[in-house]
Amino acid sequence: MSTTTQLGAAAGVSEATLAAASTLPLPLIDLQGLSVRFGDRDILCGLTASLRGNSIGLLGPNGAGKSTLINTLLGFYKSAAGSARVFGYNVGTEVAKIRGLVGYMPENDAFISKMSAVSFVQMMGELSGLPADMALERAHEALFYVGLAEARYRQLGTYSLGMKQLAKLAQAIVHGPKLLILDEPTNGLDPSARQRMIRMIRDIRDGKEMRIVLCSHLLRDVEDTCDEVLILKQGRIAHYSNLDEERRANKRFLELETYGANGDFTEAIEKLGCECAVTANRMKMILADGVETRDIFKLAAERQVRIRRMNFRRDTLEDIFLKAMES
Amino acid sequence: MAVYRRSYRPYAGALTPAWSRWFILFRYSRRDLFRSKFLTALFVACFFYPVVCLLMIYLAHSVSFLQEIGLPGGFISIDNKFFFHFMSVQGVFAFLLTAFAGPGLISPDLANGALPLYFCRPFSRAEYVLGKSSVLAILLSQITWVPGLILFVMQAGMAGASWTWANLWIAGSLLLSSVIWIAILSLLAMALSAWVKWRIVAGALLLGVMFFGAGFGQAINAVLRTFSGNFLNLAYLMGTVWNALFQVDVDHAIPVAQAWIALLAYCAICLGLLIRKVRAYEVIR
Numbered sequence: 233m234s235t236t237t238q239l240g241a242a243a244g245v246s247e248a249t250l251a252a253a254s255t256l257p258l259p260l261i262d263l264q265g266l267s268v269r270f271g272d273r274d275i276l277c278g279l280t281a282s283l284r285g286n287s288i289g290l291l292g293p294n295g296a297g298k299s300t301l302i303n304t305l306l307g308f309y310k311s312a313a314g315s316a317r318v319f320g321y322n323v324g325t326e327v328a329k330i331r332g333l334v335g336y337m338p339e340n341d342a343f344i345s346k347m348s349a350v351s352f353v354q355m356m357g358e359l360s361g362l363p364a365d366m367a368l369e370r371a372h373e374a375l376f377y378v379g380l381a382e383a384r385y386r387q388l389g390t391y392s393l394g395m396k397q398l399a400k401l402a403q404a405i406v407h408g409p410k411l412l413i414l415d416e417p418t419n420g421l422d423p424s425a426r427q428r429m430i431r432m433i434r435d436i437r438d439g440k441e442m443r444i445v446l447c448s449h450l451l452r453d454v455e456d457t458c459d460e461v462l463i464l465k466q467g468r469i470a471h472y473s474n475l476d477e478e479r480r481a482n483k484r485f486l487e488l489e490t491y492g493a494n495g496d497f498t499e500a501i502e503k504l505g506c507e508c509a510v511t512a513n514r515m516k517m518i519l520a521d522g523v524e525t526r527d528i529f530k531l532a533a534e535r536q537v538r539i540r541r542m543n544f545r546r547d548t549l550e551d552i553f554l555k556a557m558e559s
Numbered sequence: 560m561a562v563y564r565r566s567y568r569p570y571a572g573a574l575t576p577a578w579s580r581w582f583i584l585f586r587y588s589r590r591d592l593f594r595s596k597f598l599t600a601l602f603v604a605c606f607f608y609p610v611v612c613l614l615m616i617y618l619a620h621s622v623s624f625l626q627e628i629g630l631p632g633g634f635i636s637i638d639n640k641f642f643f644h645f646m647s648v649q650g651v652f653a654f655l656l657t658a659f660a661g662p663g664l665i666s667p668d669l670a671n672g673a674l675p676l677y678f679c680r681p682f683s684r685a686e687y688v689l690g691k692s693s694v695l696a697i698l699l700s701q702i703t704w705v706p707g708l709i710l711f712v713m714q715a716g717m718a719g720a721s722w723t724w725a726n727l728w729i730a731g732s733l734l735l736s737s738v739i740w741i742a743i744l745s746l747l748a749m750a751l752s753a754w755v756k757w758r759i760v761a762g763a764l765l766l767g768v769m770f771f772g773a774g775f776g777q778a779i780n781a782v783l784r785t786f787s788g789n790f791l792n793l794a795y796l797m798g799t800v801w802n803a804l805f806q807v808d809v810d811h812a813i814p815v816a817q818a819w820i821a822l823l824a825y826c827a828i829c830l831g832l833l834i835r836k837v838r839a840y841e842v843i844r
Contacts, residue, residue, distance in 0.1 A: 308678065308838070328683075331679055331680055334679065343673060343676075346591070355587050356680070359583055359584075361574030361580070362574070366570075370570065400676075405567060407680075408570030435567075439566075441567060441568075441569045
C-alpha cells in the first residue's frame with residue numbers, strides 16, 4: 233500500500249512528483265481545504281490531505297477536531313468550505329455511497345438497551361442492506377469474532393462497558409465494510425480489555441479486508457495499530473507522519489557513550505559512511521545502509537575504545553506528537 | 560448456520576433495495592411493542608367495539624329477529640351517526656394505544672445514543688421517521704379505518720346498491736377522519752418521545768397535552784370570554800372536523816376550516832420538532 237501523502241497546498245511540488253502521484257491508487261480520504269463551522273466557531277480550518285494508508289490514526293488533544301472530522305466524513309456535519317472525498321466519493325453529494333462502504337464505531341454509548349446483542353447486530357446488518365437471514369448469520373459470526381459469543385443473547389443494557397465496546401465493534405463489521413472508522417475504541421476499558429481491543433484491531437488490519445481509520449488521543453493505541461498518523465491541533469493539521477517509514481528511519485539512529493575514544497575512532501566510523509556528531513564522551517550517529525552495530529563494536533575493539541552505553545534512540549510517536557503540539 | 564467462524568470474512572452477496580429498508584425498523588419496533596402483554600391485551604380490547612358494531616349491523620338487517628324480541632324494525636339505524644360513534648369510540652382507543660406505544664418508539668434510541676448507528680448506514684433520517692411512524696400508523700389503522708371500512712362493506716352488502724351509492728361519502732369520511740387522527744397522534748407521540756427521551760415522562764406528557772390542553776383552553780375561554788382557547792384543545796378540534804366529515808349537526812365555537820388549519824399546524828409543528836431532534840449528533844452552537 234502506497235502511503236504518499238500531500239499536506240498543504242500543492243505549491244512547490246515538482247511535476248515528476250505530481251506525475252507519480254497520479255499513478256497511485258485512489259486515496260482513501262482526500263481533503264481539500266475542508267472547513268467546518270458550528271455557529272461562529274471554526275472547528276476544522278482548511279484541512280488539506282490525501283491519505284492512502286491501510287490503517288490511519290487521527291491523533292490530537294481533546295477538542296482538536298478528530299471526531300468532527302470523522303462525523304463530517306460520514307455526512308453528519310456539513311462542511312462550511314472545501315470538500316472531502318472518501319474512496320473518491322464526495323461527502324457532500326454521495327454520502328449514501330460512502331455510508332454503504334463504511335462501518336462506524338462511535339465514541340459514546342450507542343446501543344438499544346432492551347435488545348439482545350444478536351438482534352441488535354442483526355438489525356444493523358439489515359439496515360446496511362443484508363438480507364434478514366444473512367444478517368442473522370453474520371451477526372452470530374461477528375459476535376463470535378469479537379468475543380461475545382457466550383453473551384450474545386443477553387440484553388445490551390446488562391453489558392459491561394468493555395462488552396458494549398465489543399458490541400459496537402460487532403455492529404460496525406457485520407456488513408463487511410471496506411473502511412472501518414473507530415472513534416476512541418479503547419475509551420473506558422481496563423488494561424486487559426484494552427489489550428483485547430487493540431489485538432482485534434490489529435487482526436482486522438492484518439486481514440487486509442478493510443482499511444481502518446482510528447481516532448484516539450491515546451498515542452499508544454495509534455502506535456500499536458496504525459501505519460499513518462495525522463495529528464490535529466485546534467482544527468488544523470499539525471503533522472502528518474508515516475509511522476512505518478519513521479520506524480525504518482529510526483533504526484539507524486544510534487547513540488553511544490564511550491571511554492577512550494579519539495579522533496581516530498570518529499574518523500573510522502565516518503569512513504563507513506555514517507554521519508557522526510561528538511560531544512564530550514557521547515557520540516550520535518546515523519548508520520549508513522549496510523552498517524550494523526557489530527561493525528561499530530569491531531572498530532571500538534580494534535582501537536581499544538570502551539563502549540559504556542549504546543542505544544537506538546527512537547523518535548517515538550510521543551516525540552512526534554509533542555513536537556507537533558509545540559509547533 | 561456457520562456461527563463458529565472466528566475469523567472475519569467480507570460480504571460480497573446481494574443487498575436489499577434501499578427503498579425497502581424503512582420496513583426493517585417497522586418490523587423490529589412492532590416486535591418489540593408486542594412483547595408487552597398489556598399492549599397485546601389493549602390491542603385485542605380495541606376490537607371489542609367493532610365486533611359489537613358488526614353485530615348491530617347484522618341485527619339491523621334481521622327484522623324478524625328484532626320483532627321476536629319485541630323491538631321495532633328500525634330500532635337500529637345504520638347511518639352517518641352510527642359510523643361517527645364508531646370513530647369516536649375507536650378514536651379514544653387509538654389515543655390510549657398511542658399513549659402506551661408511542662413514547663417508546665424513539666426515546667430509547669435517543670437515550671442510548673443509537674441514532675449515529677442508524678445514520679452511518681445508507682439509511683436517511685426521513686426513512687427513520689417513516690419506519691418509526693409506520694409502526695403507529697399501521698397499528699392505529701388496524702383499529703380505526705380498516706374495521707370501519709369492513710363495517711361499511713358489510714352494511715353495503717346487506718343494504719344493497721342504493722344505500723351504498725347514497726352513503727359512499729361515509730367511507731371517505733371514515734378514511735379521512737382516521738388519517739388525520741392517526742397523523743396527529745403519531746407525530747405528537749414521536750415528537751414528545753424525541754424531546755423528552757424518557758419513555759414514561761413522554762407518555763405522561765402526551766396525556767398532559769390532551770387533558771391539560773383542554774383544561775387550559777377552557778380556562779382561557781372563561782377568563783377572556785373568547786373561543787380561542789379551543790385551539791389548544793386537540794380533542795375539540797378533532798371533534799369539530801369529525802362532525803363536519805360525518806355531517807353530524809352540532810354547533811361549533813370555531814369554524815371547521817380553522818379547525819382543519821389548526822390540526823395541520825399541530826402536525827407541522829410536531830414534524831418540525833421531530834426532524835430537529837432526529838439527527839446523528841446534536842450540534843451545540
